[in-house]
Amino acid sequence: MVNAQLDKIIDKYVGKEGVLIQLLLDIQRELNWIPKEAVTRINERLGIPVSDIYRVASFYTALSLKPRGKYLVRVCAGTACYVRGGQRVLDAAEQAIGIKTGETSSDLKFSLETVNCLGCCALGPVVEINGKYFGTATPKQMKQIIERKRSA
Amino acid sequence: MEQKNKEVTITVDGQQVKVPEGTTILNVARQLGIDIPTLCYHAEVSPFGACRLCSVEVTKHGRTKIVTSCNYPAEEGLVVVTNSDKVSKVRRGVLSLLMARCPKSVKLKNLGKLYGIDEHGLWESNPDEDCILCGLCVRVCKELVRVSAINFARRGVEREVTAPYHRFSDDCIGCGACALVCPTGSKKIRIHTYATVAPLKGVRDENFGVHIDVFSAKPENGTDNLINALLTSGFKNNLFDTAIFTKRGDGYSGEVKVAQNTGEIANEKETPLLRIKMISTLQEAIDQGKRKIAFIGLPCQVRAARKIQQTLQQEMPDLDITTIGLFCRNSFNPKKLREQIKSILNIDIDKAERTQICDNKFIVTVDSQDFSCDIDRLDSAIENGCSYCNDFVANFADVAIGTIGSGHSYYTVIVRTDKGAALLEKLQLTKTPVMKADIVKLSEFKKNRAKANIDPILREIHAQRSKEKKVN
Ligand code: SF4
Ligand code: FES
Numbered sequence: 223m224v225n226a227q228l229d230k231i232i233d234k235y236v237g238k239e240g241v242l243i244q245l246l247l248d249i250q251r252e253l254n255w256i257p258k259e260a261v262t263r264i265n266e267r268l269g270i271p272v273s274d275i276y277r278v279a280s281f282y283t284a285l286s287l288k289p290r291g292k293y294l295v296r297v298c299a300g301t302a303c304y305v306r307g308g309q310r311v312l313d314a315a316e317q318a319i320g321i322k323t324g325e326t327s328s329d330l331k332f333s334l335e336t337v338n339c340l341g342c343c344a345l346g347p348v349v350e351i352n353g354k355y356f357g358t359a360t361p362k363q364m365k366q367i368i369e370r371k372r373s374a
Numbered sequence: 375m376e377q378k379n380k381e382v383t384i385t386v387d388g389q390q391v392k393v394p395e396g397t398t399i400l401n402v403a404r405q406l407g408i409d410i411p412t413l414c415y416h417a418e419v420s421p422f423g424a425c426r427l428c429s430v431e432v433t434k435h436g437r438t439k440i441v442t443s444c445n446y447p448a449e450e451g452l453v454v455v456t457n458s459d460k461v462s463k464v465r466r467g468v469l470s471l472l473m474a475r476c477p478k479s480v481k482l483k484n485l486g487k488l489y490g491i492d493e494h495g496l497w498e499s500n501p502d503e504d505c506i507l508c509g510l511c512v513r514v515c516k517e518l519v520r521v522s523a524i525n526f527a528r529r530g531v532e533r534e535v536t537a538p539y540h541r542f543s544d545d546c547i548g549c550g551a552c553a554l555v556c557p558t559g560s561k562k563i564r565i566h567t568y569a570t571v572a573p574l575k576g577v578r579d580e581n582f583g584v585h586i587d588v589f590s591a592k593p594e595n596g597t598d599n600l601i602n603a604l605l606t607s608g609f610k611n612n613l614f615d616t617a618i619f620t621k622r623g624d625g626y627s628g629e630v631k632v633a634q635n636t637g638e639i640a641n642e643k644e645t646p647l648l649r650i651k652m653i654s655t656l657q658e659a660i661d662q663g664k665r666k667i668a669f670i671g672l673p674c675q676v677r678a679a680r681k682i683q684q685t686l687q688q689e690m691p692d693l694d695i696t697t698i699g700l701f702c703r704n705s706f707n708p709k710k711l712r713e714q715i716k717s718i719l720n721i722d723i724d725k726a727e728r729t730q731i732c733d734n735k736f737i738v739t740v741d742s743q744d745f746s747c748d749i750d751r752l753d754s755a756i757e758n759g760c761s762y763c764n765d766f767v768a769n770f771a772d773v774a775i776g777t778i779g780s781g782h783s784y785y786t787v788i789v790r791t792d793k794g795a796a797l798l799e800k801l802q803l804t805k806t807p808v809m810k811a812d813i814v815k816l817s818e819f820k821k822n823r824a825k826a827n828i829d830p831i832l833r834e835i836h837a838q839r840s841k842e843k844k845v846n
Contacts, residue, residue: 258539271522272545276538280527 314361414508511552625724699768701776
């Protein structure tokens with residue numbers, strides 16, 4: 223099953239050079255992570271060494287070697303957000319989801335990460351969930367957002 | 375891009391020279407006998423500029439800057455200074471950081487002494503860190519050995535060199551080149567690769583390895599395949615409950631099989647002359663709780679299995695891997711072999727019933743008809759890495775088996791360990807002496823081929839070492 227899905231993505235890149243990052247992004251989008259089968263399959267089909275695929279997949283934060291939750295909650299830990307209370311927002315997120323930063327909830331609903339800057343420091347503390355930004359976030363709001371997403 | 379034949383004039387420490395454009399400053403300096411310290415440089419692989427120790431000062435259009443000489447190309451009118459105060463200061467800075475990262479490295483300490491660095495003045499870091507992330511091992515494994523078993527992973531302070539997933543490598547052939555070139559003698563990359571494996575106990579014969587017995591044999595009980603007979607007998611006598619081996623898949627391909635009983639090993643086609651990834655299968659079997667495992671593989675794979683057994687010994691004292699090694703001149707890259715066989719013999723190897731190497735001939739049987747060509751003609755189809763391997767007779771196996779050295783329907787058997795002897799003891803065999811000369815010939819051939827490839831790597835290392843000795 224997964225292999226057929228993977229092959230369909232890989233098919234687009236057969237015979238082309240310098241495609242690894244794009245290919246991995248496609249797989250990430252489709253499966254929400256880069257499973258080992260994908261790494262093995264790319265190696266078999268495109269002849270790219272497993273160690274090269276692993277290097278790239280482990281380098282970019284956009285790519286995940288562990289399953290990611292449906293909602294990727296990213297709390298900014300950059301300087302500006304930090305001094306405006308980003309850490310407390312992060313603590314609230316950990317508490318509300320019930321996981322530590324860097325983890326994924328067992329129901330695969332949430333993953334929690336920090337980022338170093340989301341590029342809108344004036345709005346800090348900033349939280350980003352699946353491409354949606356929440357400015358001047360408070361711990362209380364954080365909890366509410368998580369609850370909303372949980373029952374969504 | 376770079377014009378090869380154009381000559382440019384550059385000045386290094388006051389000496390003017392003409393060199394081909396694009397020659398690195400480091401190489402120009404070396405030609406002039408000027409010493410520039412390096413850590414991540416090796417003449418046989420592409421420069422990387424990771425360690426920054428080779429920093430020098432260059433002036434171009436009246437502007438002066440610090441660059442890494444190992445990857446900075448010579449251009450017209452460039453003025454280079456390799457020994458200014460500023461250069462020393464930069465190198466001292468670089469070295470202090472590297473020494474702080476790898477506090478135990480003797481090589482760094484010696485270099486530090488040269489630059490007057492007090493190692494006690496450095497801040498604390500991980501006392502066991504021994505890798506400066508110069509990536510020399512990565513480049514050697516990728517560019518020379520061409521198996522890319524190891525690579526960088528992750529980023530920032532977490533950046534490291536490792537085999538994928540921190541698991542035992544499927545691709546490492548245990549050539550040891552990475553360990554040879556490592557400037558700090560790091561132990562880290564060796565955990566999941568097979569660059570170093572503790573030798574078997576016993577006296578080592580140059581061509582036959584450590585062994586307690588060598589003979590030609592065939593099973594008495596009717597089967598004509600000795601390996602199947604050994605597996606069957608091993609299962610029956612409870613020497614193992616799982617067997618991992620490679621068999622022909624569709625066309626000319628190979629696949630790894632895991633068998634739990636004798637029924638599952640019968641009726642398999644012969645093993646193709648291909649190196650199929652087996653180590654992750656072995657590791658998965660161990661993860662699933664299997665402890666008594668028979669592993670049948672090529673010399674490099676057996677070496678890996680031995681290393682895994684040695685590494686996990688503490689953690690899993692009951693892990694018991696019986697290794698059966700197959701003689702191997704080299705394996706082939708399936709794609710290249712397919713093309714070569716097509717062009718030389720004009721046959722489709724995917725249709726082959728059987729492939730074998732005999733008397734320096736590669737023999738393919740299609741529709742019960744034999745086609746053959748000289749093995750040397752297939753050199754361009756040799757699998758990556760094989761020409762760096764010097765192990766013909768599976769030196770790390772409990773038992774090594776091959777057809778070289780024995781007559782028709784007989785197998786050459788080299789018993790290396792007591793475990794191997796116990797496995798063979800249970801089997802009724804007809805034995806005759808081995809034609810040793812045939813084995814010696816191939817064993818030497820393989821060793822010489824590997825040596826020819828490793829020698830250039832060593833030459834550079836020796837040159838650097840002798841330079842260091844002179845200095846210290
Ligand atoms: S031992 Fe050889 S094949 Fe294995 S990682 Fe080192 S250089 Fe690569
Ligand atoms: S030798 Fe030039 S940067 Fe390491």
